[in-house]
Amino acid sequence: MDAIANTVLAAPPETTPRLLTTGGGTESLAAYLAGGGYTPLTDPARLLAQVTESGLRGRGGAGFPLGAKLHSVHRRTRPGTRPVVVANGEEGEPASAKDRWLLRRRPHLVLDGLRLAAAVLDADRTIVYVSDSRAAAAVATALAESAGAPAAPAPVEIVVVAAGYVAGEETAAVRAIDGGPATPTDKPPRPYAAGVGGRPTLISNVETLAHLAWIHRHGAEAFRAVGTADSPGTFLATVTGADRGAAIYELPHGFSMRELLALHGVAPERIRGALLGGYFNGLTGRRILDGHLDHERLRAMGTGLGCGAIALIGEQECPVAVAASVLAYFDRENAGQCGSCFNGTAAMSAVASALRDGVADEADLARLRRWSMVLRGRGACGTLDAATNTARTLLDEFPEAVARHRDGSCAVCAATPFTALRPFEVEAMTAI
Numbered sequence: 001m002d003a004i005a006n007t008v009l010a011a012p013p014e015t016t017p018r019l020l021t022t023g024g025g026t027e028s029l030a031a032y033l034a035g036g037g038y039t040p041l042t043d044p045a046r047l048l049a050q051v052t053e054s055g056l057r058g059r060g061g062a063g064f065p066l067g068a069k070l071h072s073v074h075r076r077t078r079p080g081t082r083p084v085v086v087a088n089g090e091e092g093e094p095a096s097a098k099d100r101w102l103l104r105r106r107p108h109l110v111l112d113g114l115r116l117a118a119a120v121l122d123a124d125r126t127i128v129y130v131s132d133s134r135a136a137a138a139v140a141t142a143l144a145e146s147a148g149a150p151a152a153p154a155p156v157e158i159v160v161v162a163a164g165y166v167a168g169e170e171t172a173a174v175r176a177i178d179g180g181p182a183t184p185t186d187k188p189p190r191p192y193a194a195g196v197g198g199r200p201t202l203i204s205n206v207e208t209l210a211h212l213a214w215i216h217r218h219g220a221e222a223f224r225a226v227g228t229a230d231s232p233g234t235f236l237a238t239v240t241g242a243d244r245g246a247a248i249y250e251l252p253h254g255f256s257m258r259e260l261l262a263l264h265g266v267a268p269e270r271i272r273g274a275l276l277g278g279y280f281n282g283l284t285g286r287r288i289l290d291g292h293l294d295h296e297r298l299r300a301m302g303t304g305l306g307c308g309a310i311a312l313i314g315e316q317e318c319p320v321a322v323a324a325s326v327l328a329y330f331d332r333e334n335a336g337q338c339g340s341c342f343n344g345t346a347a348m349s350a351v352a353s354a355l356r357d358g359v360a361d362e363a364d365l366a367r368l369r370r371w372s373m374v375l376r377g378r379g380a381c382g383t384l385d386a387a388t389n390t391a392r393t394l395l396d397e398f399p400e401a402v403a404r405h406r407d408g409s410c411a412v413c414a415a416t417p418f419t420a421l422r423p424f425e426v427e428a429m430t431a432i
Helices: 029-034 044-054 066-076 098-105 107-121 133-146 170-177 206-218 257-264 286-290 295-300 319-333 339-356 362-374 383-397 399-406 411-415
Strands: 008-010 084-088 125-130 156-160 201-205 234-241 244-252 271-276 309-314
Touching: 029 107, 029 133, 044 066, 044 107, 044 206, 066 107, 066 201, 084 107, 084 170, 084 206, 098 107, 098 133, 098 206, 098 234, 107 125, 107 133, 107 201, 107 206, 125 133, 125 170, 133 156, 170 201, 201 206, 234 257, 244 257, 257 286, 257 309, 271 286, 271 319, 319 339, 319 383, 319 399, 319 411, 339 362, 339 383, 339 399, 362 383, 383 399
Parallel strands: 008 244, 084 125, 084 201, 125 156, 234 309
Antiparallel strands: 234 244, 271 309
16 A cells, blocks of 8 residues: 555645645646746746745755755866756655655656756756655656656656665765665765766755745745744655654644644643654654754754654653664664674664663663764764664653663553564554
């Protein structure tokens, strides 16, 4: 069953969706053109200025401004060389589905953004990079459908790779497109300097490109009409957990967690915490109930928005068991290229599993604490940092749950053990 097709899609009543549509099926070329899609680009420099003015941040995880990335590629492009643009739809976070939804349901919107980014940079090679077969098929159909249409995208390559947590990392994407494995490489160089085929390359998340197409149509000022000063616009949030099915919401930045819970139909008293931004940022306890979904305020709380995935840890889910499952996932998914990551994720996973099973001692917890600090920043990609975040936040945010597992008194685990291989995976969810 296509769980994404059955996912709840909604926006708050006061928010006019920009990307999200609630109609069934894939948007046709005729429908996209009728809404103003594929408008000819007459002034690439003006669009670049509009993107910079809009403050559009990347929606893939790091939240880096798209305007700054475009300028970086521009500066690195030498005479006689033309850059490459990659639409990154390899959605490595299991708790996220918004990129697959866009590619399956609104492929023309993504392709329009890809076309515009290529025009701004005068790129002569454009690529859609995915691991989802349905997404690849929808993009291929959209490309065939748009052939010959006014301002249609130039020839676009589709590169399909095996899914993996590290496969969507930007240097992994470059490596895979160039014919190698979808695993990260050392940095520098970064793709904006030397990417696909050694050329300056823009790697941009597909939701980011969809917002670029919206900005081209409506302008920077309209884009900033919602959101916050530092996190303008809307974003797609994939919400799972708390004994509910998956939902994709289009939210204005700055939306409060309590507002989100009301929209999702979950009472705040049922929430023990959340995994924010996918697995990367680790766990946050009940203090997240007073949080707001924008980059600056979540950063101040010691967490982050990431790719917009929000996994709610409900009363029936033990945070110790959730953390153990996440760390076991990192242990399985690491690329095996860095000794610190290969050994570090395994060691942290072993302690977290022992804690879940009630056999960890104080020395184990001391080691877990130390590893969560000294291993940070020692991997080629973000996997090891994500694992250290998970270990650190478990110990910091849920000391009572840790204590209950030390003395064997966790009633939640005794009643309903949490043993998910890919915690809060969207494909495993049913509709609300």
